[in-house]
Amino acid sequence: MKTQLMAELLAILLISRPLLTVFHELGHAIPAILMTRERATIFLGSYGDTDKSFRLAFGKLEIWIKYNLFKWKGGLCVPHASNISINKKIIYTLTGPLASLLIAIISCYIAFAYKLKDFLSFLFLVFLLLSIFDFLKNIIPSNQSIMLHDGKIGHNDGTSLVRLFRHKKYPKQYFDAIALYNNKQYTEAASVFDTILSSGLKDQDTYRWAIYCHLLIKNYRKAKNYFDEFRKRFQMNSEDYSNLGLIYSHYENHEKAMKLYGISLKLNPMNSYSLNNQGYTLNILEKYEEAITFFDRALEIDKSFAYSYNNRGFSKIKLGRIEEGLHDLNQSFELDPYNPYYFRNLGIYYQERGEYQKALELFLKSKSLDNYTHDIDTLIAEVKKYLSQKAY
Template sequence: MTLYFALAIVVLVGFVLICRSITTFIHEFGHGLAALLVTDGPVSIYIGSMGDPSTSRKYQIGRLLIFHRFSFWHSRGGLCVPGYTNSLVGQFFYVLMGPIASLLLALGIAVLTLALGGHDIVIIFAFIFLSSSMYDLWVNLKPYPYSIKLADGSITFNDGQLLLLIIASRKFSPGLRKGFYLYHRQKYGEALALMEQAYAAGERQPELLSHLISLYVQTCNGEKGLALYRSEKNYFEAVPEYKFNLGIFYGMTANYDKAMTTFNSILYGQADNAMVRVNRGFTLNLMGRYQEAITDFDRALVLTGQDSYAYSNRAYAYAQLGDLPAGKADLDLALKLDPNNSYCHLTKGIIHLKEGDRQKACTSFQRAKELDPYTFSLDRYMAEACSPD
């Protein structure tokens, strides 16, 4: 009796795992097929990963790209990256069709099984699949306001939150909606152009202002960031978090004293703010005060336990102080945490320059450029290492 019970439990658990896998598969295909109908451009489906093609098998059917990473339960979930449409109805349709597709299939199987009088095992399987699909519907359509970071560093949200964002975007112009889409796809240059057009046309929504500030940080455009901050100071000064961006813009524009004053004022009330310490350390690096910068990075790493940018910036400070082994050790740690951190490759190039190897330095700088063309001070170093003698 005990053996039969154990076998029943094993079979039941197996059914649950299989049904969860099938649910994920159908969910993402529901998104993908709907997106093919209403969007332009390629549509990518990731099964078993959150947008990481490097660990997946690739299949292509016309505009549909499928990346599959084997995982019995697909514990890392799935992802659909649609093409673009400015139709809010179209966007709503392809987002909703993910959880709806798996539920419709499960309902169809359950009805057929009961109508045709299937075997008990088939009925149990159909019930588990239906339960899995209903759970999937609930989990995905319940709005979750926190962003989900994908393998390439871009962000998305769960289906429920995306639907809320689509509804809220009715107040935006078509160009601005596309700008938000490009921003989340990390196409910062294109997104910035569209958002600046919207701003010039008179749009002043808080979402636009916050995205513009973020884009000026991402593209290292301190002058435009300061100009926007001053133009809309009534909005930005009312939100204390934006003071942090003001310090970044001061540092980018070589207003180092103002940058330090800004960061110090934040740390006076938030001494354990690791992000502020990393950026104050970055500013100290720009000022040539490398030992003080290292102190900030040390503290940030104590607070976070691990931070790729704290390590890469500390590596830069060590390199400038001539401690190349310490710099290389920090770079290794930074790259393990984030292989796409362009500042790691910038600092690696600087170390190669200090070692007298311009060719390797140029290669590192080019890699940094591929990862992030807006990496601060990168063009200056590339001109030094990559220009012909």
């Protein structure tokens, strides 16, 4: 009898948890699609991982489902529309938990209104309890962040709603700046965020946007100043430590940078950017074998991470495995054909092969894309010196 009860309970749990995740994520996705008229993707059993999953598509709804139910880790909804209004975000964020609450109400009605067989009655009672638990777990704001598959930080619905209601009080400038950022007008966006901060709206989201913008335009001094203010007011997360490490990497304080990347990875071991940056720093320190282990880990998390292919290719070239390195560089180029470090590292590949004219052309291409590419002036000078000596 006990064995049968345990088997029934296990079967109910295997049925209930995935179904509740499906209803919850559809509760986000369907309103998002209806309001924006754009696509939405939901992940069932993961926080954005498509590996070991199968894909379904129904019109503008895309679904990725983990094969193994025993390895499910919740779910995620990603609307594809850009510049969604705050009110619409509030609605589709709220409808996820409300879907769980609706399931609880329906389960309660079925469990008590109909004379069902013991198994079915037990099933709907478990559905009722799990639905209420799911609703409360998501609607009550939590300080505990969620590690997304791409290394970014997410939050439960309650925390997201609190932040969205706070955003409703922000000036129009704030959303104009985000629009500029989304259009890759980083200099203009940075200027607007600077104005907002100087006007007194010094919340953590505004600081982070300003820091992101200044990092992208390589204004590391300004980004560092904002970080100094930010650390006095707010708690740092994994992405914050990763970005601060990037600043110290720029100033060639590699010991400090490595320490900050380490803290970032303690907070979120899946932060592919910190893994990549740690490996990049090890490349600068000429610890190429050790660097490769970090790039490997980053690519396990995100197989489309062009920078890690590029950096791993450089490591392999410096270790004498130049054809393996070229393969990684080619994969990087397929993912991001405008990365200046691809052309720099491909130039190093040809330099190792003794094709200095080809190397020079690639170094110049790299510099034209980004004048601040690491060591690019030194590499150009070395190749020009060799070619001038060869001419004599």
